Amino acid sequence: MDKKLSRRTVLLRGLQLPMLGGAVAALAACESDSGDSLVCADPASMSSAQESVRRTLKYTEISSDPAKTCAACEFFHVAKDGTDGCGTCEMFSGEPVNPQGHCDSWSVDS
Numbered sequence: 001m002d003k004k005l006s007r008r009t010v011l012l013r014g015l016q017l018p019m020l021g022g023a024v025a026a027l028a029a030c031e032s033d034s035g036d037s038l039v040c041a042d043p044a045s046m047s048s049a050q051e052s053v054r055r056t057l058k059y060t061e062i063s064s065d066p067a068k069t070c071a072a073c074e075f076f077h078v079a080k081d082g083t084d085g086c087g088t089c090e091m092f093s094g095e096p097v098n099p100q101g102h103c104d105s106w107s108v109d110s
């Protein structure tokens, strides 16, 4: 096997590394827009009453059931700016919730 690399091979590999880095960065950006890494509720900045309601209703930022997310719940309101960002929840007095979140009060209009 020939161990020598041609100038062309070295240049091509030199171009491939930055392209790979760009692809990884693009994938990371897509993931952050999907809601998976979105954090809407910071217990440290809540009153004890707000934190207690969330804890009692077992609010979680990511639902374990993809069919039962906050975005599909009747108490959810989309973000005011129309993005996929944090919405608000009537059960939590209009406080922010993650569209991918869930709590024990999840419900749909029937």
Ligand code: SF4
Pocket: 059, 069, 070, 071, 073, 074, 075, 076, 088, 089, 090, 091, 092, 097, 101, 102, 103, 104, 105, 106, 107
């Ligand atoms: S009631 Fe629960 S599941 Fe429904 S939007 Fe509010 S936090 Fe999400």
